[in-house]
Amino acid sequence: MVFSLTKELVFPPVHLSDDDGLLAVGGDLSAERLLLAYRSGIFPWYNEPPILWWSPDPRFVLFPSELKVSASMRQILKKQVFRITFNQNFAAVIRGCRRAPRKGQDGTWITNAIERAYIQLHEQGYAHSVECWLEDKLVGGLYGIRLGSCFFGESMFAQVSNASKAAFITFVQSHNDLTLVDCQVHTEHLATLGARFINRDEFLELIE
Secondary structure, three states, rough: OOOEOOOOOOOOOHHHHOOOEEEEOOOOOOHHHHHHHHHHOOOOOOOOOOOOEEEEEEEEEEEEOOOOOOOHHHHHHHHHHHHHEEOHHHHEEEEEOOOOOOOOOOOOOOHEEEEEEEEHHOOOOEEEEEEEEEEEEEEEEEEEEEEEOOOEEEEEEEOOOHHHHHHHHHHHOOOOEEEEEEEEEHHHHHHHHOOOEEEEHHHHHOOO
C-alpha cells in the first residue's frame, strides 16, 4: 500500500512500504519534512512530481570499519593525485551530480526542487559536500545529509576515473566519529568499497 501525504508533517510506518520500498507520494521538500524523513529511515527519489518517498528493505550501507581501499586507490591517495575538500562548493557538487550521465537512465532525479531543497539544508548545516579537484578543476564529489554519527549519502559524480572514489574514501577516513554511511540502494561502485545490505529493522535501530 502506498500512502498519499498531506500538509501534515508525518510519515506512515516504514514497514508498510511496498516490496520495492515505496512508502508514500506527495508532500513537500521542506527542510522539516526532509529531516523527519531521514530520521525515520525514508528518503525522496523521483524523476518528476509527485514526490516519491522510499524505505527499502534490505538497506545498502557502509560501516566505516569495513571500508575497502584497493592497492591502486591507496597509491592514488598516497600520491595526492586529487585534492579533496569538504563543504567548499556544495552547489557545484550537486550540479555535477545532476549533470552526470547515469547508466540505464535517460534523465536525473535531481530536479530544480531537489537542488533548491538540499542547498537550503546545506545552508542550515545539515547537508554536506565533498569536492575532488584535479589541479583547480572540480572533477568529482558527493553530497549527503549528516545527522548525529550517521551520514546519508545522496549522490556522487566523477568526470575522471577514481575521482568519486577518492572523495568517498577520504571523507570516510577523515570522519572518525561516523558509525554508518547510508548508501540507500545497491551500486557496484559502492559495493567495491565495502558497502553491504542489512535488514531495515537493524538499519532503523542504528540510526535511532
